[in-house]
Structures are given as C-alpha cells and as structure tokens.
Amino acid sequence: MQRARRERSELEGRMGSGEENSLFETRKDKARHIRRLYAVSLFVAICFVWAFRLTHIPAKGEAGQWAWLGLFVAEVWGGIYWVFYHALRWNMVYRTTFPNRLSPRYESRFPEVDIFVFTADAVVEPPMMVINTVLSVMAYDYPAEKLSVYLSDDGGSDVTFYALLQASSFAKHWIPFCKRFKVEPRSPAAYFNTVASTKSQDHNYVKHLATIHKLYEEMKRRVEEATKLGVPSEARSKHNGFSKWDSYSSPRDHDTILQIVMHKKESEGSKDVDGCTLPTLVYMAREKRPHYHTNFKAGAINSLLRVSSAISNGKIILILDCDMYSTHSQSMRDALCFFMDEDKGQEIAYVQFPQCFNNIGKNDLYGNSLSEIMEVELHGFDGFGGSMFIGTCCYIRRDALCKQKFSSEYKNDWNNENEVTEVNLLELEEESKALANCSYEKNTLWGKKIGSIYGCLVEDVITGLQIKSQGWKSVYYNPSINAFSGIAPTNLLRTLVQMKRWGEGQLQLLLSEFRPKCYGDKKINLGLLLGYWHYNFFAVTSLSVLYYSIIPSLYLLKGVSFFPKISSVWFIPFACVIIGEIAYSLIEGLRMGGSIQGWWNGTRMWLYEKTSSFLFSLIDGILGFFGRPNLSFSLTSKVTEDDVAQRYKKEVMEFGTSSPYFTVLATLALLNLFCLLLTLKELVLGKGSFGVEKMALQVLLCGVLVVINIPLYQAIFVRKDKGRMPTSVSIKSTTLALTACVFFKLFN
Ligand SMILES: O=c1ccn([C@@H]2O[C@H](COP(=O)(O)OP(=O)(O)O[C@H]3O[C@H](CO)[C@@H](O)[C@H](O)[C@H]3O)[C@@H](O)[C@H]2O)c(=O)[nH]1
Numbered sequence: 216m217q218r219a220r221r222e223r224s225e226l227e228g229r230m231g232s233g234e235e236n237s238l239f240e241t242r243k244d245k246a247r248h249i250r251r252l253y254a255v256s257l258f259v260a261i262c263f264v265w266a267f268r269l270t271h272i273p274a275k276g277e278a279g280q281w282a283w284l285g286l287f288v289a290e291v292w293g294g295i296y297w298v299f300y301h302a303l304r305w306n307m308v309y310r311t312t313f314p315n316r317l318s319p320r321y322e323s324r325f326p327e328v329d330i331f332v333f334t335a336d337a338v339v340e341p342p343m344m345v346i347n348t349v350l351s352v353m354a355y356d357y358p359a360e361k362l363s364v365y366l367s368d369d370g371g372s373d374v375t376f377y378a379l380l381q382a383s384s385f386a387k388h389w390i391p392f393c394k395r396f397k398v399e400p401r402s403p404a405a406y407f408n409t410v411a412s413t414k415s416q417d418h419n420y421v422k423h424l425a426t427i428h429k430l431y432e433e434m435k436r437r438v439e440e441a442t443k444l445g446v447p448s449e450a451r452s453k454h455n456g457f458s459k460w461d462s463y464s465s466p467r468d469h470d471t472i473l474q475i476v477m478h479k480k481e482s483e484g485s486k487d488v489d490g491c492t493l494p495t496l497v498y499m500a501r502e503k504r505p506h507y508h509t510n511f512k513a514g515a516i517n518s519l520l521r522v523s524s525a526i527s528n529g530k531i532i533l534i535l536d537c538d539m540y541s542t543h544s545q546s547m548r549d550a551l552c553f554f555m556d557e558d559k560g561q562e563i564a565y566v567q568f569p570q571c572f573n574n575i576g577k578n579d580l581y582g583n584s585l586s587e588i589m590e591v592e593l594h595g596f597d598g599f600g601g602s603m604f605i606g607t608c609c610y611i612r613r614d615a616l617c618k619q620k621f622s623s624e625y626k627n628d629w630n631n632e633n634e635v636t637e638v639n640l641l642e643l644e645e646e647s648k649a650l651a652n653c654s655y656e657k658n659t660l661w662g663k664k665i666g667s668i669y670g671c672l673v674e675d676v677i678t679g680l681q682i683k684s685q686g687w688k689s690v691y692y693n694p695s696i697n698a699f700s701g702i703a704p705t706n707l708l709r710t711l712v713q714m715k716r717w718g719e720g721q722l723q724l725l726l727s728e729f730r731p732k733c734y735g736d737k738k739i740n741l742g743l744l745l746g747y748w749h750y751n752f753f754a755v756t757s758l759s760v761l762y763y764s765i766i767p768s769l770y771l772l773k774g775v776s777f778f779p780k781i782s783s784v785w786f787i788p789f790a791c792v793i794i795g796e797i798a799y800s801l802i803e804g805l806r807m808g809g810s811i812q813g814w815w816n817g818t819r820m821w822l823y824e825k826t827s828s829f830l831f832s833l834i835d836g837i838l839g840f841f842g843r844p845n846l847s848f849s850l851t852s853k854v855t856e857d858d859v860a861q862r863y864k865k866e867v868m869e870f871g872t873s874s875p876y877f878t879v880l881a882t883l884a885l886l887n888l889f890c891l892l893l894t895l896k897e898l899v900l901g902k903g904s905f906g907v908e909k910m911a912l913q914v915l916l917c918g919v920l921v922v923i924n925i926p927l928y929q930a931i932f933v934r935k936d937k938g939r940m941p942t943s944v945s946i947k948s949t950t951l952a953l954t955a956c957v958f959f960k961l962f963n
C-alpha cells in the first residue's frame with residue numbers, strides 16, 4: 216500500500232492555488248489524460264459491439280432470436296453502467312494537509328469535537344473490541360477539555376457498559392502513557408500487538424510498558440469473564456449506573472439508559488494519574504420499544520446528536536463504527552485543516568477518511584479491502600465536488616447535519632454557546648435522557664430533513680447526498696499514514712450478505728422520495744450524479760451479469776453462436792473491450808499494491824456479488840418498495856471461529872453452511888461446467904454442426920466462468936473440511952443445473 220501511495224504521489228500533478236496560507240492543497244490525478252483517452256476509445260469499441268448486435272439480429276424463426284435481443288439489452292446496460300464506472304475515474308483529485316500551519320494559528324481556538332462510536336450487539340461486536348476503539352479516540356492528540364466520546368449501544372448490553380467503566384479507569388493510566396511515550400497506534404490491543412516483537416533499550420519505557428500491559432491484561436480478563444458469566448455483582452453494587460437495567464426486559468424493549476461516565480467539568484474522577492483532564496465519556500442505549508422502528512444506525516446517530524447537544528455540543532463530530540479504531544493520534548488535526556481553512560473551510564460539511572482493514576490477507580480472498588472504492592472511486596467523487604459519506608471514519612460539521620442549508624453568509628464560528636462551568640451530572644443526565652426516547656421524534660423532521668436520513672439501509676450515502684443537495688461541499692482525505700483501521704468480514708457468506716445490504720440500500724435510495732430531492736434541479740453536477748448511479752444501480756446490474764453468465768453457455772448446447780467469428784472484422788471491437796477491460800482492471804489493482812492473484816480473486820468476487828448478493832438486493836428492494844417492511848439490519852460479525860480463521864489465513868474459500876447465496880452460485884458454476892463439458896465432448900467427437908471458429912468466443916466465455924469457479928468445484932467435489940460446500944446445497948444445485956441443461960437441450 217505504502218509503495219503504491221508513493222508512486223501515486225509521483226504521478227499526481229499539482230493544482231494548488233499556490234497560496235502559502237492554505238491549510239490544504241488539492242492535486243489532480245496526473246494520469247487523467249491517459250485514463251480519459253482510454254475511456255473514450257473503449258467507449259467507441261462498445262458502440263461497435265452494440266452496432267454488431269443491431270445489424271446481426273437473427274431472422275424470425277431462426278434459433279436464438281429472443282436470446283440475441285436479450286443479449287443486446289444486457290450489453291446496452293453493461294455499456295451504460297460502464298460509463299458510470301469511468302465517471303468515477305475521470306476527474307480524481309488528491310488532498311494534502313498542512314497541520315504544521317494549523318497549530319500556530321488555531322491551537323487555542325480549536326473547536327470542541329464529539330466522537331460517536333456505534334455498537335449494536337455484544338456478541339458479534341465484543342466489548343473488548345469496542346473499548347479498544349473508545350480508548351484509541353480518547354487518546355487523540357487533542358485538548359482533552361475539547362473532546363467528548365459517546366458510545367451508542369443498540370444492544371443495550373450491561374456487559375458493554377461494564378467494559379466501558381473498566382475502560383474509563385484504564386484510560387487514567389493509558390492516556391498519560393501514550394502521551395509520555397508518543398505511542399502509536401493508541402488502541403491498546405493493536406499497540407501491544409505491535410510491540411510484542413520489538414525490544415527497547417529505554418528502561419523507563421520498558422518498566423512503564425510492563426505495568427500498563429499488566430493493567431490491560433487484568434482489565435481484559437475481567438471483561439471477558441463478564442462476557443461469559445455476566446457482570447459481577449460486586450461491580451453492580453459499586454456503580455449505580457447498573458440500576459438503570461432494573462426495568463430492562465430485552466434489547467428491543469427498554470428505557471433510555473444514559474450514563475455520563477466521566478465529565479471534564481466534574482471536580483473529581485475525571486483526571487488521569489498525572490492530574491490532567493480526561494475527555495468526557497458517555498454511554499447511551501436509546502429507548503427501544505417493539506412498536507417503534509429503530510431506524511438502525513441512523514436512529515442511533517440522531518439520538519446521539521441530540522444527547523450530545525445537551526452535554527458537550529461539539530461543532531465537529533467524528534462518526535465511527537465500533538471496530539474502527541484510530542491508528543494515528545494526529546489525524547484529527549488533518550480533518551481540522553479542511554474545516555478551518557480560511558478560504559474554503561466554511562463550505563465543507565464533512566471530511567471522509569478511507570476505511571482500512573487490518574485483517575485482509577495477502578491476496579484479499581473476498582475483495583474486502585474495498586481498495587477500488589477507497590483508493591480510486593472516492594477520489595473520483597471528490598473531483599466532482601464531494602466525497603460520498605460512507606458512515607464511518609468521517610468528521611462532520613454539526614451544523615450541516617442539524618441545520619438545513621448552506622448559505623454564503625455561513626461563517627466558521629467555533630465558540631461554544633452553551634459553555635458550562637459547573638455541572639450537576641444527575642440533572643444533566645436526566646435532561647438529556649429524554650432526548651433519546653422513542654417518542655421524541657414524533658412529528659418532527661428528524662430522519663427526514665434533520666440528522667441522519669431514515670428508510671434506507673445505506674443511511675450514510677443518503678445522508679451525505681442530502682447534505683450535498685443543501686449546498687454543502689465535502690472532501691475525501693486519504694492520508695499517507697492510515698487514520699483508522701477496522702475489521703472486514705472473514706468469510707464468504709458475511710461478505711455476500713454485507714454486499715446484499717449495500718445493494719438493497721442503494722436501490723432504496725433510487726426508489727425513495729429522496730432521489731428527486733437530491734438529484735433534481737441540478738443540485739449535483741453530472742459527474743457526481745453518474746458516480747452515485749454507479750452505486751445506486753448495483754442491484755439492477757445483477758440482471759445483465761446473470762444473463763451473460765447463463766444464456767450464451769446454454770446456447771452452446773445448441774451450437775447457436777452469439778458472437779462474431781474470429782476472422783470477422785466485428786471480432787475486433789469485442790477483442791478490444793475484453794482485452795482493454797482486463798488490462799485496465801489489472802493495472803489498477805497492481806497500482807494499488809495488490810497482487811495478480813488478488814486481482815483474480817477480486818474478479819471472482821465481482822461475479823459472485825453481482826450474481827447472488829445483488830440479485831437478492833433487487834428482489835428485497837422491490838418487495839420493500841411495494842410495502843414489505845424492512846425489520847432487520849444484518850450486522851457484520853467481527854468475531855471469527857478458530858477453524859474458519861485458519862482457512863481464511865490459508866486463503867481457502869469458506870462455504871460450510873447452506874444458504875440460498877451458495878445455491879445460486881453453485882448452480883451457476885455447475886451449469887457452466889456442464890455446458891463446457893458437453894461442448895468439449897461434441898468438439899472431440901466432431902459431431903454435428905459445431906463450428907469451432909464460430910463458437911470460439913462463446914466457449915471462451917464459458918471457459919473463463921468455469922476457471923474462475925475452480926474454488927467452488929473444489930468445495931463441492933474435493934474438500935473434506937468443515938468449510939466445504941454442504942451436501943444439501945451440492946445436490947440442490949446439481950439437480951437445478953442438470954435440469955436446466957437437459958430441458959434446454961431437449962425442449963427448446
Ligand atoms: O441497528 C444498528 C445497526 C448497526 N449499528 C452500527 O452500525 C455500524 C455498522 O454496522 P456493520 O455491521 O459493521 O455494517 P458494515 O456493512 O460493515 O457497515 C458499513 O456500511 C454501513 C451502511 O452503509 C455504514 O453505516 C457503516 O458505517 C459502514 O462501515 C456498527 O458499528 C454497528 O454497531 C447500530 O448502531 N445500530
């Protein structure tokens with residue numbers, strides 16, 4: 216990754232205004248001319264493919280006429296979608312910040328920052344992970360009296376609360392330790408992992424390290440014990456916060472639980488061992504009732520927005536998922552460079568950082584590094600006026616989330632109006648608690664115009680769009696030192712389910728009343744619109760990919776050809792598109808620091824997501840549009856069982872459970888395998904009218920689909936481990952695929 220970054224910066228050209236005063240600089244992608252030339256040429260080739268389709272439609276009554284027209288539709292859509300894809304590569308920009316210019320000017324006038332961390336389930340998001348994230352952000356290199364950390368717990372778990380209490384005590388040692396020894400990263404778990412292998416000569420450091428490590432291990436043991444056995448009664452009686460669970464009946468049915476664990480204005484208890492102030496720390500589990508929709512994370516964001524406005528009211532908010540710990544204690548200053556820039560700062564609503572993951576294997580088996588999005592596409596959005604908001608690792612201006620429009624009169628003003636000098640914590644808790652009640656939002660604009668937007672499984676994307684349509688700008692900042700790191704799914708099904716949720720959310724956005732509000736009236740420019748469409752149409756695109764991976768292969772059985780002969784001039788545009796796209800995606804993958812195997816894995820995942828996840832997104836999205844309520848958010852698990860972890864490490868694909876996703880994938884894979892085998896048999900026996908030259912491209916397509924599915928065949932036919940394809944799925948898929956082939960051959 217680092218190497219790729221260096222190369223990238225060499226490739227970039229400068230676009231800065233040359234102002235010595237700016238706190239940030241924007242540079243254009245230096246390769247943009249080559250990219251554009253390539254895109255235009257390839258588009259011409261695509262047009263020729265369309266022309267071929269239109270000029271060679273089989274005559275009425277000839278075999279495959281309808282299939283031919285279907286292929287035409289798939290190719291037209293594929294071409295259009297390809298334009299969306301390249302829109303994101305047309306105008307990429309890169310940002311650099313100058314934090315060393317920031318401090319001398321603004322250090323004493325830094326804004327208050329509120330950090331929101333979200334968790335929703337103590338089982339799939341272990342409390343230890345959550346508090347490591349919390350500790351990493353509490354330890355930011357930032358004036359503690361201007362920092363508040365809020366944990367929203369949609370799981371309403373007393374164990375998570377217990378862990379947070381433990382973290383608050385541990386912070387009293389951890390934060391001074393971080394500051395004294397300039398520790399990075401400041402998530403204790405991540406830090407102890409990195410230092411395990413290094414030896415230091417500094418005795419003072421070694422001594423402190425041993426002490427703090429011991430404290431951490433003790434805390435970890437307590438928290439893990441509580442996770443297994445429940446919160447110890449001794450702890451319950453010591454902290455009256457636990458009494459708030461008395462009326463609690465289930466995670467879906469309880470009062471608001473709000474606890475200010477530490478408050479910077481509190482006279483005692485919020486100082487570290489060196490006597491320095493610690494950030495404010497708040498636990499919130501908003502009220503839940505079965506007959507109120509929770510609106511998932513969007514609902515949690517809005518509750519926290521209100522609660523925090525009563526407690527600290529920071530002007531800048533950092534939104535984080537509970538697995539996304541900070542890996543760089545200075546990065547908040549980078550974000551401020553954008554907001555505080557005298558020239559352009561006031562119009563920037565949010566600064567999006569990339570999501571990075573610390574558990575990606577060498578060849579990124581499941582394409583989870585999301586490097587296409589993080590290293591390319593968000594830069595593309597940025598070039599057209601603003602990054603997409605991706606829900607985490609993002610600094611947002613409270614005004615942009617809570618007020619409505621941007622106007623040219625808007626000025627940066629970092630003074631906090633409701634600055635409090637002395638607080639009565641109980642009163643403050645009581646007062647803010649009501650703000651997180653279910654009924655609070657009744658007949659208000661929350662979720663419609665204010666705060667995070669409801670009704671969409673990608674609340675982040677739609678919220679970002681809403682902000683943009685109100686006239687605000689946003690930036691994407693991809694620093695050379697990673698700012699955050701989290702956990703990517705570690706098995707195939709989790710990845711597919713996550714993608715299904717994203718695809719469905721994007722479709723909801725497209726079908727919602729917000730689409731015209733966000734896209735209409737030229738509110739966003741064409742480039743940005745095309746970029747968003749690239750995501751919005753995820754689900755729709757599944758149909759053309761499915762068509763392309765089924766119909767041509769089936770027609771092999773009948774010897775019907777859909778592609779030009781190799782000797783024909785019409786072969787040229789097809790060859791250009793195929794070779795061009797392979798070369799382009801391979802180069803892009805390698806430039807981002809990936810491997811060839813990684814590119815191949817990514818291509819497989821592209822196919823799997825398009826044909827299974829996005830198919831289900833489409834079905835559920837349409838059902839949702841016709842009124843079926845969406846009651847669940849399939850949380851991505853952040854824990855991995857040992858044997859699964861072993862296979863993940865060895866880059867062996869994980870199946871293991873029967874799931875409709877696998878049935879679809881296996882059926883497709885087997886269908887192509889059968890078609891290929893039958894075709895090869897035909898070829899070898901030399902029977903019938905099978906023209907090699909005529910069918911070459913079609914056999915190649917089927918062949919590639921087979922080769923890319925090799926791991927799946929192994930999972931069905933060869934493997935014996937627990938991660939292999941369950942027999943029930945294998946039988947179901949074989950039957951389906953065989954039936955399709957036989958029916959097609961005999962009856963069509
Ligand atoms: O009812 C809910 C459901 C989820 N979450 C939190 O939302 C975050 C994201 O959930 P996760 O299961 O990790 O989903 P991902 O698909 O990994 O999330 C990505 O996609 C989401 C939807 O686009 C964004 O909100 C996230 O920021 C982005 O990381 C986690 O911290 C959850 O605890 C809640 O607080 N309440």
Ligand SMILES: [Mn+2]
Pocket residue numbers: 536538702851
């Ligand atoms: Mn996640």
